[in-house]
Amino acid sequence: MAAPTPTPAIVLIGHGMVGQRYLEALAERGATATHRITVLCEEPRPAYDRVHLTSYFSGSTAEDLSLTPAGFMEQHGIELHLDDPAETVDRDARTVTSRSGRVFPYDVLVLATGSYPFVPPVPGKDAPGCFVYRTIEDLLAIEEYAKTRTTGAVVGGGLLGLEAAGALQGLGLATRIVEFAPRLMPVQVDDGGGAALLRTIESMGLTVHTGVGTQEVVTGADGRVSGMRLSDGSTVDTDLVVFSAGVRPRDQLARDCGLVVGERGGIGVDARCRTSDPRVYAIGECALATDGRVYGLVAPGYEMAETAADDLLGRDKEFTGADLSTKLKLLGVDVASFGDAHGATQGSLDVVYSDSRSGVYKKLVVSPDGVLLGGVLVGDADSYGLLRPLTGSVPPVSPDQLVLPAGLGAPVALGPSALPDSAVICSCHNVTKKAITACATLPEVKQCTKAGTGCGSCLKVIGQLLPAATDKGLCGCFPFTRAELYEIVRTRQLTSYEQLLDGHGREAARGGDGCEICKPTVGSIIASLAPTLGASGYVLDGEQAALQDTNDHFLANLQRNGSYSVVPRIPGGEITPDKLIVIGEVARDFGLYTKITGGQRIDLFGASVDQLPRIWARLVDAGFESGHAYGKALRTVKSCVGQTWCRYGVQDSVRMAIDLELRYRGLRAPHKLKSAVSGCARECAEAQSKDFGVIATANGWNLYVGGNGGATPRHADLLAQDLSDAELVRLIDRFLMFYIRTADRLERTSTWLDRLEGGLDHLRDVVVHDSLGLCAELESLMADHVAHYRDEWAETLQDPERLRRFVSFVNAPGAPDPTVKFVPERDQVKPDLTILDRRPLEAMGGTR
Numbered sequence: 001m002a003a004p005t006p007t008p009a010i011v012l013i014g015h016g017m018v019g020q021r022y023l024e025a026l027a028e029r030g031a032t033a034t035h036r037i038t039v040l041c042e043e044p045r046p047a048y049d050r051v052h053l054t055s056y057f058s059g060s061t062a063e064d065l066s067l068t069p070a071g072f073m074e075q076h077g078i079e080l081h082l083d084d085p086a087e088t089v090d091r092d093a094r095t096v097t098s099r100s101g102r103v104f105p106y107d108v109l110v111l112a113t114g115s116y117p118f119v120p121p122v123p124g125k126d127a128p129g130c131f132v133y134r135t136i137e138d139l140l141a142i143e144e145y146a147k148t149r150t151t152g153a154v155v156g157g158g159l160l161g162l163e164a165a166g167a168l169q170g171l172g173l174a175t176r177i178v179e180f181a182p183r184l185m186p187v188q189v190d191d192g193g194g195a196a197l198l199r200t201i202e203s204m205g206l207t208v209h210t211g212v213g214t215q216e217v218v219t220g221a222d223g224r225v226s227g228m229r230l231s232d233g234s235t236v237d238t239d240l241v242v243f244s245a246g247v248r249p250r251d252q253l254a255r256d257c258g259l260v261v262g263e264r265g266g267i268g269v270d271a272r273c274r275t276s277d278p279r280v281y282a283i284g285e286c287a288l289a290t291d292g293r294v295y296g297l298v299a300p301g302y303e304m305a306e307t308a309a310d311d312l313l314g315r316d317k318e319f320t321g322a323d324l325s326t327k328l329k330l331l332g333v334d335v336a337s338f339g340d341a342h343g344a345t346q347g348s349l350d351v352v353y354s355d356s357r358s359g360v361y362k363k364l365v366v367s368p369d370g371v372l373l374g375g376v377l378v379g380d381a382d383s384y385g386l387l388r389p390l391t392g393s394v395p396p397v398s399p400d401q402l403v404l405p406a407g408l409g410a411p412v413a414l415g416p417s418a419l420p421d422s423a424v425i426c427s428c429h430n431v432t433k434k435a436i437t438a439c440a441t442l443p444e445v446k447q448c449t450k451a452g453t454g455c456g457s458c459l460k461v462i463g464q465l466l467p468a469a470t471d472k473g474l475c476g477c478f479p480f481t482r483a484e485l486y487e488i489v490r491t492r493q494l495t496s497y498e499q500l501l502d503g504h505g506r507e508a509a510r511g512g513d514g515c516e517i518c519k520p521t522v523g524s525i526i527a528s529l530a531p532t533l534g535a536s537g538y539v540l541d542g543e544q545a546a547l548q549d550t551n552d553h554f555l556a557n558l559q560r561n562g563s564y565s566v567v568p569r570i571p572g573g574e575i576t577p578d579k580l581i582v583i584g585e586v587a588r589d590f591g592l593y594t595k596i597t598g599g600q601r602i603d604l605f606g607a608s609v610d611q612l613p614r615i616w617a618r619l620v621d622a623g624f625e626s627g628h629a630y631g632k633a634l635r636t637v638k639s640c641v642g643q644t645w646c647r648y649g650v651q652d653s654v655r656m657a658i659d660l661e662l663r664y665r666g667l668r669a670p671h672k673l674k675s676a677v678s679g680c681a682r683e684c685a686e687a688q689s690k691d692f693g694v695i696a697t698a699n700g701w702n703l704y705v706g707g708n709g710g711a712t713p714r715h716a717d718l719l720a721q722d723l724s725d726a727e728l729v730r731l732i733d734r735f736l737m738f739y740i741r742t743a744d745r746l747e748r749t750s751t752w753l754d755r756l757e758g759g760l761d762h763l764r765d766v767v768v769h770d771s772l773g774l775c776a777e778l779e780s781l782m783a784d785h786v787a788h789y790r791d792e793w794a795e796t797l798q799d800p801e802r803l804r805r806f807v808s809f810v811n812a813p814g815a816p817d818p819t820v821k822f823v824p825e826r827d828q829v830k831p832d833l834t835i836l837d838r839r840p841l842e843a844m845g846g847t848r
Contacts, residue, residue: 010031249287435449571658
């Protein structure tokens with residue numbers, strides 16, 4: 001019997017963005033099933049998104065930034081060693097030795113070691129208070145040191161330098177930027193773009209020094225950073241210095257083991273990403289490509305990862321260079337460059353539009369015969385997604401029409417349809433228009449092509465390429481969207497579902513009973529407009545009762561064994577000892593399971609339908625109200641303890657959270673609403689993961705909107721900053737009512753904001769600047785809600801007729817449901833799920 005063939009071993013050194021993409025490329029090609037793969041990672045965590053590293057300071061966690069899907073390594077049998085970098089490579093023995101002393105044999109070695117920050121060799125560069133800006137650990141160190149400092153400086157005005165400056169300013173430091181080149185972002189933008197960027201950034205309160213270098217980091221008597229001496233002879237005071245003066249390829253491992261490296265660094269590779277040793281590949285920022293470049297952008301790194309994976313499997317793919325186009329939002333300013341941005345092509349011509357007042361600069365570089373060669377966009381980069389794919393061709397309209405704002409030139413009908421099928425729409429993953437138009441929806445595009453999952457700059461164009469739905473009706477009963485139905489109900493003052501269906505439903509649906517899609521949707525619309533319509537706000541009155549979702553039928557959440565949960569409102573998470581005792585006594589007397597939730601309240605589980613009124617009678621008597629955990633309504637407004645107790649707090653977050661929760665309680669919406677208030681930038685209440693979140697500043701409050709946790713997390717966007725109490729409440733009023741007015745059925749604010757045409761900018765125009773003239777109306781609708789709010793459980797307990805519905809079986813009102821049983825666990829109870837399989841409902845003689 002022949003000996004089994006040993007499984008080929010791949011050792012990957014480095015687990016950054018490019019390293020993870022290489023692993024994914026192997027998995028997609030089936031190579032993880034035929035190879036044993038080991039990954040040596042220097043950092044204490046798996047690959048994460050360095051492109052959006054700065055979002056850590058605006059609330060993103062290390063988990064949010066992670067690029068490694070849960071279970072990915074286990075699913076593909078990949079062995080990942082964290083915090084254990086490779087130290088030596090023996091190419092003769094084909095082994096790698098890690099810092100821990102472990103030796104890993106390989107058949108194929110892949111170097112994805114990335115780059116390291118360049119720190120100028122100036123005196124004082126290693127003093128306490130000097131940092132680089134590269135990893136999450138760097139950010140944690142900066143954040144900790146900045147707590148007791150007031151000023152900061154960034155050496156370097158490139159992409160990462162501007163992000164670092166924004167981070168320092170966000171940490172409360174007076175911040176300056178020192179750039180040796182004569183303009184900011186010298187690689188990406190020209191003098192005109194740099195001037196526009198400079199004006200905008202200085203207007204944000206940052207101090208910028210261009211055309212000067214750092215000569216020395218000055219230290220105080222304690223040896224810590226106290227200032228900087230610049231090349232023009234001036235000195236500046238600063239408590240903290242961040243070096244962001246470029247990067248260098250990490251090629252030391254390759255040098256030590258005898259691989260060929262470039263004269264100025266970088267591991268030399270051929271078009272298949274193979275080094276001078278055919279068993280060793282190099283990909284990403286550590287590699288020197290055949291065109292003599294070391295690529296510092298993620299998109300070329302991804303392409304190199306795919307090239308190396310294909311070559312391993314004998315497939316024909318080469319990497320000979322990449323597009324250096326980029327689009328970013330730095331300090332809130334859109335900046336983009338593409339193609340020959342600096343007009344280096346002989347004979348090229350510039351078409352320029354500049355508006356220094358608004359901070360907008362646009363330049364297109366064209367050849368004498370009209371071919372678009374490249375461009376620079378600062379302050380307004382909306383057209384980047386269309387212009388970049390047109391590079392190398394003659395645009396269908398004249399260049400001046402492409403740079404002039406709407407209203408200053410002839411109307412431009414240029415859209416994605418003008419792009420050829422071969423145009424690359426997503427440069428991060430090299431996805432063409434043809435590949436995108438083969439899909440029907442954005443989720444399908446992301447799943448099948450990965451387009452839109454990188455930097456995100458292509459999402460707008462992708463949306464324009466996808467087919468529009470032909471019938472946008474809510475369901476088979478109505479030809480209108482939820483937003484259109486809301487307007488019909490509001491303007492025509494309709495108070496019943498029957499009126500709406502018979503007057504505005506599809507012909508075939510009129511006179512019918514409706515469906516399970518439109519009934520709860522219309523019920524929610526009527527409930528949210530009830531005070532304005534003069535309708536009953538109680539969701540179980542008359543026809544409204546038949547429209548509600550399952551949970552609303554009994555004003556409680558149905559659990560898996562047929563029992564219900566009881567969730568009293570605890571505004572802002574603040575509760576008195578007496579109320580805590582009442583909750584404990586109720587749970588004990590009714591045998592309920594208790595759980596403190598992430599929403600800062602206490603849920604009680606295991607109540608039967610007939611127990612609900614008796615439980616709520618106790619709770620209402622103690623001053624509790626419904627927490628609306630069962631409804632598409634406001635759930636909670638979390639808070640930290642704020643300045644009242646916390647030494648870092650700058651505002652009273654608990655008071656504000658309570659005020660907001662009491663204002664918006666019971667507000668019916670297309671989906672549930674969650675909120676939080678943090679008393680300082682440390683963000684302990686996680687406000688940026690909420691539908692609307694509030695973070696205290698020294699000057700007031702910052703308002704964030706459109707956040708979401710759960711299965712599809714999204715960080716909220718900053719809508720307005722440094723608001724007074726009254727300004728904050730007014731903007732939230734407008735935001736919520738505009739969302740309720742325009743969102744689709746079961747659409748969270750995060751999805752709604754992503755779908756909203758014009759996105760955050762349009763939302764800001766509407767609710768901050770009142771561009772549609774709606775704000776007075778939105779405020780009036782919210783005022784009606786606040787004035788007419790009544791607690792649903794208190795109203796229920798006062799009406800014997802309303803209480804009659806709370807029975808397990810309508811034909812046996814006093815009989816308990818025999819399927820609702822419990823067993824003990826950890827001194828509480830849990831559902832006995834086995835009983836559900838024993839007897840069908842019909843055999844019990846009851847009717848639900």
